[in-house]
Amino acid sequence: MLVQHLFFSLMERLKEIEEQWTSASKPGKEKLRNEMLQLRALSDEILDHWLTLEEKITQFQQEFSDELSVVDQEIEQMSDEVAAKILKEVKNLNLKEGKDPNLQAAPAPPPPSSPSTISLLTGDAAISFRRGQGYYNLFMFKQASKHFGELLEREPDLDIGRMFLAYSYMMDGQFELARHHFHLLSETTDHRLFRAIALNALGCLMAGNGKWEEAVFIFEKAIDSHSKLGDPLFNVALVYMKLGQYGEAKKSWLNYVERFSDDWEALFQLSQCFRHEGNLLLAEKTMERIYRATDDPELLWQVGQGFEDLRQFGNAALCYQLLVNLDPSKASAWHGLGWNLYHAEGYPYSLQYIQKAISLAPKNPDFQFSYGWILFYMGEWGQAEKVFQHVLQQEKNYPLALAGLVQIMIGKEHWEHVKGYCNQLILDEQTQTRALGHFLQGKAYLIQGNYTAAEKEWKQSIRENPKMKDSYLMLGLVQFLKGEKEQAMECWEYAL
Incomplete structure (x- = not known):
């Protein structure tokens, strides 16, 4: 279509301007800036024409439409399955693992509505809805909230209008206003699907503020309101994991994957x-x-x-x-x-x-270390040592390279070198690196038959990093060799 081709061309040129900006001279940047402003003006002009067309279409629809009901009346008579299809693409902000669970992480697409649903609105209300939806689709949320606000002034009980308004505020970063309207929608709507969507969004807002227990309570209410809506079930499971309640999380995930x-x-x-x-x-x-x-x-x-x-x-x-x-x-x-x-x-x-x-x-030191480490285990100690030394020339005091050299020096029984490399690790600022240094020094002492010194090093390694299970394993070994079998079993049970 010509419209698609036009927008594709505009997006391509905007991308080119962005790529050229960093390397452009001052006069070049001024030229690019002017061209960008021209694109902005063209975009505004297209939007104005589009909104005018939308108004004409709406007015024409009113001339032959005998149905004067508002959108709630149609949704009220829908089956759960039909309602679910209409709002299938209402994708709230799932709290993805490894990301900060806040509302800025992934903008939700607009709650969709069918042409027949929109046609039931009349007069200025229909115009406000069309304009608001148009701005929303263009990610211009501030303008969208203005028109949805005008819609609710005329139709205060229009649930889908309030939902659009709440999402517009959410996407615009006005979280308190979004919270207000989602809460109002959840308390006033007669439709359990809308209630579940509003509660789910409220749960995301709570989680985004770190209020995990409150988020769980709200997500559970959303699930009770409409059990077929998957997002609250997904979100509550993630919050349980955030709280470390893996048993509860497992129940929710099992329920979720059974359906999805x-x-x-x-x-x-x-x-x-x-x-x-x-x-x-x-x-x-x-x-x-x-x-x-x-x-x-x-x-x-x-x-x-x-x-x-x-x-x-x-x-x-x-x-x-x-x-x-x-x-x-x-x-x-x-x-x-x-x-x-x-x-x-x-x-x-x-x-x-x-x-x-x-x-x-x-220049990635991790890759080079892996190469040297495999060479070491293949018995190519000379080549491995060269690789580790090369890494240290690039990354001074790189812990893994130092650890690799310690292993080679232990194999060669060059104990002074072992001690020197271990001391570099032990003097590091990072507790995990210090723990590694003590662990390796303990290993060297064990091979030399100095059990007492080895035990001391592994205990210090555990103090530095209690999660380093290899230190517990080795501490248990030296305790077993010293005849302290009960202490050894305690260490091994903890590690395993």
Whole structure:
């Protein structure tokens, strides 16, 4: 269509202006600025013409329309299934894992409404609705809220108008006004679908302010209002996870995936619940359902890392292979493939994949460390040492490279070098790095037969980083060797 072609051309030119801006000279930037203002003027002119056309269409509809009901009367007689279809695309702000759960994370699309529904509005009310919806579709939320506000002055009981107004305020960052109208809608509407949508949005606002317990209460009310609406169920499960209540979260995820089996993000979150309760087999099987049926790069990446955490290196490698297939230029995917293939099967050719990652991102120290680490375990100590030293030339005191050198020096029994590298780690600002230094020094003492010194180092490692389970394992080992079997079992039980 000509209109689509016009907007595509405008967007392409705007993108070119954006790309040229940073490298443009001062006169060049002035020229680009003027061109951008011309595009702005053209956009405004198109919008004015479009709104005029909308008004004419609305007036023409009124001439032959005998139906004078308002939108609530039509929705009231709809079945739940029809209502659900109309509002299917009302996608509230799901609290995605790994993101700050606030209302700015992902703007919701406008609540859709069918042409027949809109045609039931008459006069100025219809014009206000059309204008408000037009501005909303253009993401001009401030202007949209103005027209929806005018609509509600004429039709104060129009639920869909209040819902649009609340979403407009939300998208414009006026969260208190949005909260007011969502709350009012939830208290006054006779339609349980609208009530559930309003409550769900209120729950997101509570979660966005860190009021997790209140968010749970509101999401549960939304679920009670309309059990077929999936978003509140999804959101309450995420909030339970945020609160560390994985048992409650698991119940919600199981309920959700039973109805929405193609939501792979929900499956991933469910697998994390199984993992937290120690059911690693179910966690693995749940994640297998994901990589067999999705090509979402972000989700594949999460699943790959989840398999790594479970030490399921073969499954992790499969996820990274799929990522490589989707985007061969992604260095991290090549690195993940090589690293996990080596740990899964010990294949030397996995080094080729690490080398590919380094060629794509030559300054990434993690990739270089992985290359050196695999060389070390293949017995190529000389080459591995060169790699670690090269990393340290680029990144002074890089912890993993220092740890690699410690391992090589332990193998060579160069104890003074071991102590020197461990001290560099122990003097670091980061507690995790200091814990690593004490752990490695303890390992060196154990090999030398100095159990007392080794025990002291591992206890200090635990003090620095209580979550470092390898320190508990090694502390248990040295206690067992000293004949302190009960203490050893306590350490091992905690670690395992």
